[in-house]
Structures are given as C-alpha cells and as structure tokens.
Amino acid sequence: MSWKKVCAVAEVPENALEKFEIDGIEIIIANYGSGFRAFPPRCPHMEEPLCDSGVLFDGMLTCTKHLWQWDMATGERTGIAEKELLFYDVKQEGEDIYAHVEQALVYEDDDDDEEEEDDDDFFNAD
Amino acid sequence: MTTKTLNIQVNARNRAYALDGTSNDKILNLGLSNAVDLPYECGSGTCGTCKARLISGEICDQWPEAPGRKFLKLKKGEFLMCQCAAKTDSVIEVESFVHTMEAGACVPAPLKGRISSVKLLTPDVIFLQIALQQTVDFDAGQFMLVQFPEIVGFRGWSMVNYERHAKTLDFVIKKKPGGELSEWLFNNNCDGVEVDLFGPMGNATFYSRLAKNILCIAGGSGIAGIMSILSRASQDGYFSQYNGDVFFGVRTMKDAFFLDELSVLRGECGEKLNITIALSEEAAPDDARTDYPLLTFDQGFVHEVAGRHMEDRYQNLRAYLAGPPPLVNGSIGMLLRARVTTDNIRYDKFS
Structure with missing residues (x-):
C-alpha cells in the first residue's frame, strides 16, 4: 500500500477535522490553515475520538477530554500533553488529498485492546 | 477485615x-x-x-x-x-507525571457525616445537606465523594457553600427517575443517616490571589461549584476589582433554582458581576425579569449565550465550566477560539 487518495480538499474546510476510511483504516484529515495533517482517529491519551473531542484552531489541535494539545505545523505536543501524535505522510495534489498508508498507526500499548465496548454511563451519572 | x-x-x-x-x-x-x-x-x-x-x-x-x-x-x-x-x-x-500537592493545599481525607436536610429544588434537582462530625477546609469549586449505606460506590458532588472550617456541606443532585440513589433519598427517611465521605477533591478551584476576571458557565446541577466560587469571591470582595460573568443554563424557568441566592450575590457584589440565566427551551417569561431584576435572562444553549454576551471580553480571564459533557466541550471550543489558553480553562467532568 502506498499513497492513497483520501478526499477532495473541499471536503475538509479550514479548522475542520474529518474522518475517512482507507482500505479499512480510519484516519483523520485536519486542515490547519496552512496545510493538512493525517493521523489516527483516537487521542493517544484516553482514546477519545478526536473527530468529536478535538478542536482545531490557530494551528493547534486540542483534545477537550484533558486539554492535551499538538501543534499541527510542527507535529509536536505542547502544554500538558505527554504523548506525541502519530502522523501519516500527507500531500495535496491538485484538488485532492493523499495519505501514505502502509498500515494502521497504533500507539504504544494500543495494539491488543481486548476490552469489549461498554455502554457509556458517563452522561447519566447521578 | x-x-x-x-x-x-x-x-x-x-x-x-x-x-x-x-x-x-x-x-x-x-x-x-x-x-x-x-x-x-x-x-x-x-x-x-x-x-x-x-x-x-x-x-x-x-x-x-x-x-x-x-x-x-x-x-x-x-x-x-x-x-x-x-x-x-x-x-x-502511573504513566503520567505525579507531583506532591503544594503547601497549603486542602489534602483530602476520609470524613464522616450525617444527612441533615433533603429537599427538592425543582422537580428533578435535589438539595442535600450533610453535617460533618469534624470540620473540613476546602477550596471553592472542589467536590466531595459521598457514600450512602445500601448504595454501591461513592458519588462525587461539588460543594455549594464555601467557608473555612465548614461544619456542613451543601450539594445539589440531579434526580433520576428510577435512579437508585434518587429512590433511596426519597423513599427513606434519610434525616440523620450516617454517610462516609472522602475529599475535598478537584482542581477547578477559585482563590482570590488569582487576580483575573472570571467567567463561569454552568448547566443544571453544575451550578453547585460555581455557587461556591461566587460565595468565596463575594466574601473576599473580589468583584470590586475584577469582572465576573456567570451563565447558568437550564431548559425552562421550571428547571431554574438558586435564583434568589444568585440575586443576593449580585446585590452584594455589584455591577462588575453579571449573572445571566440561559433558557434553552423557552424565552424568558416577563415575570422572570420582574421577579429577578438583578439577573439577566436570555434564550439558547448556555455556551452560545455566553459567547454572544462575552464578545471580545476574554482578556486576563479564567473560565470555570461545569455541567454535562456537551456543555463543557462546547464551552471549551468557544474559549479556545477566543484564544483563552488551556491553563485558564478549568472543569471537572464528573457530574
């Protein structure tokens, strides 16, 4: 597997995070204004789905679960974030965005998640 | 054992x-x-x-x-x-960095108390007061874990009141129809029942040396910790120097509570404290403005109402958020887009 077309540029407006599936691998495309980033769909901290929990503004991605942040231009973590984001190489050709996807990027310790999904009771706590 | x-x-x-x-x-x-x-x-x-x-x-x-x-x-x-x-x-x-608490922090400890008051504030919000066997110090905005007999596990609720050497703790609890705790509180004569507590806990705390304007966005029972913050700020005369903007979101006027208490706080603190009640499912009735002339009423989701009212007043500001996850997440997005830095956004997602 190599460069794969993910989406059209117009599908990811500035400051948007959009999730796509490439040959069964979910990735997020982020438009941070001066470029695009491609990364796995979950936060490396608590596995929050970044399409829902992520806020992208001023080139900074913030996960609202614990306010971990990453600078999209440099790819580096900032503030209280303790783990790096993993990135797929991404490029724009014409009006399309391509990502270099060999296999799903996984965070350390995330490769054998054996827990079944549970009903989320968080919203209904007394 | x-x-x-x-x-x-x-x-x-x-x-x-x-x-x-x-x-x-x-x-x-x-x-x-x-x-x-x-x-x-x-x-x-x-x-x-x-x-x-x-x-x-x-x-x-x-x-x-x-x-x-x-x-x-x-x-x-x-x-x-x-x-x-x-x-x-x-x-x-533990994979994260762990430090010892700062000197002067209110170190949590096991506590014992007994229920001294249970009453309904609205059809689905309960006021609960616990009298402690010993006094406790806590910071405004902190919460306590409480365990009741016959109910499995501890529940976390923010204190409503604020005082040093507190002898009682006041809480508000969202009542769930058929919920185990709600049923127990209302189907038993709970006055005097002994409970176990652990705390205080939580980092969404306010203290007067903060020296910043404060913005509070709360939904439903999330107003509890904000009441404690306002109480401390009022006691310290904080709003003689700094601005306070409070947005309290409920669905309708029937779901609103603490409006008398908020009016008193607004009266004590003066014009630098603005308190807005955001109703998500109805326009504010005319008599609300008549009954609570010191409060402002608006319609919409509370973080959207806050965004409209705050406009560009985010300088030198600390924000406190409390309520259901959609409220907290929506508010965080609004604050980040207003360029409030993450170290000035405080919340505890638990209630």
Missing part, C-alpha cells in the same frame, strides 16, 4: 512514591490523603483518568462494573486506582 500495613510503591513518570496503607484503602485515596497528587478526575469510577498498571502484587477491584473500566487494558494489568485496593505489598505504574 485486616489492618496489616501494606507498602504500595507508585512509579510515576518522574519519580516513585512509597505509600503505607491497608487493604481497605483505595489506592487513589491513599495517595491523595498522603498529598501525592495522583491523576484523577471523577474519583468515582466513570472517567478512567486514574488508570494505572499493576507491576507486582495483588489488588482487589471493589467495583468490577465501574463504567470507567472501558478505558482499561486488563491484559496489561491496568486498573482504576479509585476503585482498587492493594491486597498485598504492590508496585504500580
């Missing part, structure tokens, strides 16, 4: 801590009561923030059904420190 002393070694990213406890001590509580600021958020088994990994020894999970277990990798020995106690000498690993 054993009283044998056990050694629990906590290996954090920056250093190790040696704790002496017993098989009755939940590891999170043991660490916090020794002023070791272990990671947590709800402290009651839902958020998963306090996950750790067992390196050696044996632990006992006191609530195997805790919803926060969905964040764990059990095969790798992960567990929730808020629900587990050591059965033997143990070594655990």
Whole structure:
C-alpha cells in the first residue's frame, strides 16, 4: 500500500477535522490553515475520538477530554500533553488529498485492546 | 477485615512514591490523603483518568462494573486506582507525571457525616445537606465523594457553600427517575443517616490571589461549584476589582433554582458581576425579569449565550465550566477560539 487518495480538499474546510476510511483504516484529515495533517482517529491519551473531542484552531489541535494539545505545523505536543501524535505522510495534489498508508498507526500499548465496548454511563451519572 | 500495613510503591513518570496503607484503602485515596497528587478526575469510577498498571502484587477491584473500566487494558494489568485496593505489598505504574500537592493545599481525607436536610429544588434537582462530625477546609469549586449505606460506590458532588472550617456541606443532585440513589433519598427517611465521605477533591478551584476576571458557565446541577466560587469571591470582595460573568443554563424557568441566592450575590457584589440565566427551551417569561431584576435572562444553549454576551471580553480571564459533557466541550471550543489558553480553562467532568 502506498499513497492513497483520501478526499477532495473541499471536503475538509479550514479548522475542520474529518474522518475517512482507507482500505479499512480510519484516519483523520485536519486542515490547519496552512496545510493538512493525517493521523489516527483516537487521542493517544484516553482514546477519545478526536473527530468529536478535538478542536482545531490557530494551528493547534486540542483534545477537550484533558486539554492535551499538538501543534499541527510542527507535529509536536505542547502544554500538558505527554504523548506525541502519530502522523501519516500527507500531500495535496491538485484538488485532492493523499495519505501514505502502509498500515494502521497504533500507539504504544494500543495494539491488543481486548476490552469489549461498554455502554457509556458517563452522561447519566447521578 | 485486616489492618496489616501494606507498602504500595507508585512509579510515576518522574519519580516513585512509597505509600503505607491497608487493604481497605483505595489506592487513589491513599495517595491523595498522603498529598501525592495522583491523576484523577471523577474519583468515582466513570472517567478512567486514574488508570494505572499493576507491576507486582495483588489488588482487589471493589467495583468490577465501574463504567470507567472501558478505558482499561486488563491484559496489561491496568486498573482504576479509585476503585482498587492493594491486597498485598504492590508496585504500580502511573504513566503520567505525579507531583506532591503544594503547601497549603486542602489534602483530602476520609470524613464522616450525617444527612441533615433533603429537599427538592425543582422537580428533578435535589438539595442535600450533610453535617460533618469534624470540620473540613476546602477550596471553592472542589467536590466531595459521598457514600450512602445500601448504595454501591461513592458519588462525587461539588460543594455549594464555601467557608473555612465548614461544619456542613451543601450539594445539589440531579434526580433520576428510577435512579437508585434518587429512590433511596426519597423513599427513606434519610434525616440523620450516617454517610462516609472522602475529599475535598478537584482542581477547578477559585482563590482570590488569582487576580483575573472570571467567567463561569454552568448547566443544571453544575451550578453547585460555581455557587461556591461566587460565595468565596463575594466574601473576599473580589468583584470590586475584577469582572465576573456567570451563565447558568437550564431548559425552562421550571428547571431554574438558586435564583434568589444568585440575586443576593449580585446585590452584594455589584455591577462588575453579571449573572445571566440561559433558557434553552423557552424565552424568558416577563415575570422572570420582574421577579429577578438583578439577573439577566436570555434564550439558547448556555455556551452560545455566553459567547454572544462575552464578545471580545476574554482578556486576563479564567473560565470555570461545569455541567454535562456537551456543555463543557462546547464551552471549551468557544474559549479556545477566543484564544483563552488551556491553563485558564478549568472543569471537572464528573457530574
């Protein structure tokens, strides 16, 4: 597997995070204004789905679960974030965005998640 | 029940801590009561923030059904420190940095009290007061874990009141139809019933040396901790120098409570404190403005109302958020887009 077309540029407006599936691998495309980033769909901290929990503004991605942040231009973590984001190489050709996807990027310790999904009771706590 | 002393070694990213406890001590509580600021958020088994990994020894999970277990990798020995106690000498690993609490922090401890008042504030919000056997100090905005007889597990609620050496703690609880706790509180004569507590906990705290304008966005029972913050600010005369903007979201006027108390606070604190009641499902009736002339009423989701009213007044500001996750997440997005830095956004996602 190599460069794969993910989406059209117009599908990811500035400051948007959009999730796509490439040959069964979910990735997020982020438009941070001066470029695009491609990364796995979950936060490396608590596995929050970044399409829902992520806020992208001023080139900074913030996960609202614990306010971990990453600078999209440099790819580096900032503030209280303790783990790096993993990135797929991404490029724009014409009006399309391509990502270099060999296999799903996984965070350390995330490769054998054996827990079944549970009903989320968080919203209904007394 | 054993009283044998056990050694629990906590290996954090920056250093190790040696704790002496017993098989009755939940590891999170043991660490916090020794002023070791272990990671947590709800402290009651839902958020998963306090996950750790067992390196050696044996632990006992006191609530195997805790919803926060969905964040764990059990095969790798992960567990929730808020629900587990050591059965033997143990070594655990916490992957984050862990520091000791600052001097002067209100170090959490086990407490005992008894229920002294239960009443309805609205059809689905309960006021609960607990009289303590001993006084406790806490910071405005903190919460307490409370365990009732016959009800499994501790629940976390923010204190409404604020005072040093508090003898009573006031809480507001969202009533769930058919909910175990709601049923117990209303179908039993609870006055005088003894309860166990642990706290105070939480980092969404206010103190007067903050020296910033404050913005509070709360929904429903989330107003509890904000009331405590306003109480402390009022006692300290904080709003003679700094601005306060409070947005309290409820669905309709029938769901609103503490409006008399908020009016009193507004009267005490003066014009630098603005309090807006945001109604998400109806326009404010005319008599609301007549009955509460010191309060402002508006229609919409509370963080959207806050965004409209704040406009560009985000300079030198600390924001406190409290309420259901959609409110907190929506508010965080609004604040980040207003360029409020993350160190000035405080919340505890637990209620």
